[in-house]
Amino acid sequence: MEHHKLSLDQLQDSFSEIHPRYTPNEAIVEAERCLYCFDAPCIKACPTSIDIPTFIRQIANDNLTGAGTTILESNMMGHTCGRVCPVEELCVGACVLGREHRPIAIGRLQRYATDHIFENDIQPFDLVADTGKRVAIIGAGPAGLSTAGELAKRGIRATVFEKQELAGGLSTYGIVVLREPTNVALEEVGFVEKLGVTVRTGVEVGRDVLPEDLLREYDAVVLAAGTGRVPPLGVPGEELEGVVEALPMIAATKLADKDGTEALTRIRVGNEVIVVGAGNTAIDAATVAKRLGAERVTMLYRRGREEMSAYDHEVAFVRAEGVDIRLLTQPVEVLGEGGKVTGVRCVRMRLGDPDASGRRRPEPIPGSEFVLPADQVIKAIGQEKLVALYDAVGVEHASGYVRTDGELRTSNPKVFAAGDCVRATGQALTVTAAEDGKIAARAIARQLGVAEPVPARDDTRGRFLHATVNEFGRIHG
Amino acid sequence: MADLTTNFAGVVSPNPFWLASAPPTNSAYQINKAFEYGWGGAVWKTIGDPVLNVCNRYGQFEYGHRRLIAINNVELISDRPIEVNLKEIREVKKLWPDRAVVVSAMVSSNEAAWRKVVQQIEDAGADAIELNYGCPHGMSERGMGAAVGQVPEYCEMITGWVTAAASIPVIVKLTPNVTNIIPPAHAAVNAGADGISLINTINSITGVDLDSLEIFPNVGGKGSHGGYAGPAARPIALHMLSQVASDPKVAASGIPISGMGGIETWRDAAEFLVLGSTSMQVCTAVMHYGFRIIHELCDGLSNWLDEKGAGAISEFVGKSVPRIGHFGDFDLSFKTVAVIDEEKCIQCNLCYVACDEGAHQCIDLTKDGVRVDPETYSGAELLQPKVREEDCVGCDLCSLVCPVDDCITMEERPRERDSFTWNELVRTRPEVTTDWDAMVAFRREVGIEIH
Structure with missing residues (x-):
């Protein structure tokens, strides 16, 4: 099952960041498209309420330190979020320019700003005196x-x-x-x-x-x-060699990125890989398997597309990678020979009445069993809780x-x-x-009785209005 | 296809587009190349007294990622020996008999020097002479260029020397670095000029390097004002053109105007055309993109003229000049209001903030038709801006900031009273124009309510 199909160069290409960082000119061109909406919907769509129009304007104005600070003030994890947020579902999805089909690439601009902070080792926050707590x-x-x-x-x-x-x-x-x-x-x-x-x-x-x-x-x-950890599938054959968990496999590629990419050549991947599950981790596991050199990667999910927790853009991405997604398909047995995986016996499902989660309950279709050949099975059916x-x-x-x-x-x-x-x-x-x-x-x-911090930018907007003028902040009668 | 043939004071060119006297017209190599691309004419880079140039000569004004929306320069007149220029002028004119070859000149302010250079230019076969009274840097300190253009008496005297000596048309190029462009224009008319061209470049500093604190253009750590040109200068050029084109004395003289100042596209050129330019000169756009832009300049202008049903470009020269009016003659009863097309509105609410904070507080943000205070609103639903039409003063700011095409339009509303103008008020009710109590009474009388 050790793969030797891809060279180290190919693997390095396959495991580098998809989007290159914007060049300064690209960033400014994109930033200047931002309308700087008043009461912008992107801010409301951000779970951390980053002041997106402001940081974009700061990029356009060549104030990258200010832009990065605006982001990190609202979101300590802004450096990661610029890369991993499902922006299509959040800020970018809310961008008013989406109606003209070209919303602002907020995630990429965010990354551009935080990269500046981290690369130049800028500390945007003053160290606060220890309260002893x-x-x-x-x-x-x-x-x-x-x-x-x-x-x-x-x-x-x-x-x-x-x-x-x-x-x-x-x-x-x-x-x-x-x-x-x-x-x-x-x-x-x-x-x-x-x-x-x-x-x-x-x-x-x-x-x-x-x-x-x-x-x-x-x-x-x-x-x-x-x-x-990932819970057991609960089907016969789960103990066979070649049945693995998704996260450790992804983790191995992450460590290779840190410790030296030649480690990628030592990660075990099959030729015919089956991923069980259809969430974000399953998508990532399928992507990793494909990019490590698997010939065929098939994702199995017992419900339908509407029940999948993966986002549309993730599904589109993984399909473009060449991954097959089999919906309404449940594994019932992992097959093996000599202790090693050779295939997965599956049954087709149909959706019945809604279950406790409100999703329609999948039910096996009698007599619909079939076998998919496989030499590796990756489990990505959620994680156990740390009760x-x-x-x-x-x-x-x-x-x-x-x-x-x-x-x-x-x-x-x-x-x-x-x-x-x-x-x-x-x-x-x-x-x-x-x-x-x-x-x-x-x-x-x-x-603990500790006072709230003073924001880096003292935002007085609103204070004046509400203190001095009438109901709607208007000074005319 | 409309006929773009242009006759400027007897100088005929196949189209109205001339390269302005500037770096793109520095040599026969460049002008031959430009004519191959199809330029109708060229004004040779100013020839005259000996000079030495500096590095760096240019500074730019950029807006965001848009480069060179204006350029400024401290480059001087031609730094090639005058004999070399004259030889090349002769060769170019021989090669291109159908194009306008105009030569710009600037020499010391004495009659003999001017007579000599006029003779040299005529001998070279040029179609016309353009007098550079505009160059705002380097030459003006030596008593030339803008130093002449800013003093109408000098302008008239020197132009008189030239028109007396010249047998080819004489064009006077005006500097914008004056408080009133009309006296120098009159000086040109008085001295018998055959045409006027405007505008030359505007005094400017394009910026400061915030690391070194040096200014642009930066010549070894020192900078100075330079001549500003390009698209960002266009509104100023259009204004000055309109002033000269609508001036009764200039109009009565019948002399043509060659307009310039930030022309980059055919649309820009058409605006100069209808405000009174017979020919249009271009520089910055060529310095930015090269001679190739001539194709689109001609094609676009011709298509527009075709759409307008014009057979020849000459039909549209000055077509908007009658539209130039004085504030005192504006109809004070003309009424427009902003109308938001809610189908098109993307709820960016820039109109709201512009109106509320930068104008007259006549746009509300609403939810389900009910006014909402955005300072306290915390809902997720986007708010819809709505104009309170009865309060709208028709200022037009909201439609200008709206990023969506045709979303906010200024719609005309019936006049609520007979038309009247400020000048009429001055004549018939002078007290209203000088006394606030009378004004308040007048407003009440005619039903003008200002919130």
Whole structure:
């Protein structure tokens, strides 16, 4: 199953960022197309409410430091979000120029601005005097880092515990290099550390440090641990050699991007690869398999296109990569010979009545079984929830998600939660994790009696209007 | 295809487009090449007294990513020996008998020098002479160029020397660096000029390098005002052209005008045409894009003339001059209001902020037809701008900032009272024009309400 089909050069090409950075001229041309809308819909569409028209205008005005600061003020993870946000569903989808079919490429402009900040090692935030308050954060993914950074802006020092060897969470390990090179994620970690955050990697809460110690030693604890491993498919043959999980395979390509691309040649990929699942991770796994040199990659999903959580642009992308998506198809057995995968027995499905999730329940069509040949099966059917950890820090949870109020407080008054572990509904995105960090930090600061930070730009708009003029801010009668 | 043949004071060219006296007309090589591309004429880069040039000679005005929407220069008149220029002029004219070969000249302010250069230019076979009274830098400090153009008496005296000596048409090129362009234009008419050309370049500094704090153009760390030209200068040129073209004395003289100042496209040229230009001169656009633009200049202008049913370009010279009026004669009862086409509106709400903060507060943001305060609105639904027509003063700002074609239009509304003008008021109700109480009473009387 070791592939030898692609040369190192080919692999390097296949695992470099899809979009090159804009040249200065490209950035200005694109930035100047922005209408600078009043009360712009893109801001409302951004979960972190980045002042997009302002940062774009700053790019057009050759104020890249200002542009990057505008972004990072609203979103600590802006460097990643410019690359990985599903902008078509968010800011770009809301752009009024979309009606003329050419919305502003907000993601690429954002990346242009944050690249300037990170490449020139610019620190847009003043270091804030230590209040003496200490917060422990479990998990150094986007939610944990955003919370830590936002706390630092308030003079609250956070220590982030990360069980992996590297911080960054899915940005470091889970988002394909094509969309986010590994160093981008690590630069972001460094940026947060420079704000006064301590990141302790290779330290697992529950194994290397005890939850009760954290609860005792820190003023607050934030649960931002994301999710766990892929659950079993629950079909015979799952133990065969060649059945793998999606995330470790993607992680191997991410580490190769950091440690040396020759490692790409050592990643095992099949010729006939079946990916089980149809979410964002399944899309990424299929992409990785194809780009590592698999002849044929087929995604299996037991429901229909409308039920798929992958976005239209992701589906279009993976189809353009040559990946086949088989809808209404469920694996029922992994077939093997001599302990190795040789195929997957599938059954065709049809959609019945809606289930508890509101989606139509897939039902097998009797007698519709068939076999797809395969020498590798990649599991991407979601992740297990870290219920044991939730219990260890003493928080209520339901259906695998931590229960929180609107300010991300858990049932334990000392514990807050952020990121994918609270995202029972809606999309689990880097940008929503970043926003969680802001919400949680604000709530923690209030709980600890710490004042809100003064924004870098003192925004007096509105104050004048509401203080001095009539109902609609008009001075005429 | 409309006939673009142009007759300017007896100088005939196959189209109205002449290269202005500038770097693109520095040599026979360039002008031969331009004529091959189809240019109707060229005004040879000014010949005259010896000069030495500097580096860097140009500065640019860019707007965002748009390069060279104006250029400025501290380049002097031709730095090639006058004999070389005269020899090349002779060769070019021999090769291109159907094109207008005009020679720009500038020499010291004495009659003998001018007589000599006129004779040299005529001997070279040029079709006409253009007197450079406009160059705002380098030469003006030596008592030439703008130093002449800014003093109508000098302008008339020197033009008189030239017209007395010349047997070919004499064109006087006016400088815009004056508070009133009419006295120098009259000086040209008085001295018997056969044509007027305008505008020369405008005094300017194009910018400052914010790292070195040096100004542009930068000559070894020092800068100075230079001559500004190009599309961004066009509105100023159109204004000055309109002033000269609508001046009764210039009109009575019947002498033609060669217009220039930022002409880049046929549309620009057509605007100069209808404001009174018989021929159009081009420089910056050629310095930016090369001689090849002549094809589109001719093609576009010809197509437009065809659409207008004109058989010849001459029919449209000065066609808009009767439209030039004085503020005092404007109809104060003419009424327009802004109308937003909500089908086309993309709700960028630039009209709202422009009206609310930059104009007269007559646009509301609404949701389901109800006015909403955007400062406190937190909903996701986009707000729809709506004009309160009864409050709209018809200023036109909203339609100017609207990025969507034909989304906001200024619609004419019936006059609410008989037409009247400020000048009529001055004549018939002078107290209204000088006393606020009388004005308030007058407004009440005729039903003018200003919110």
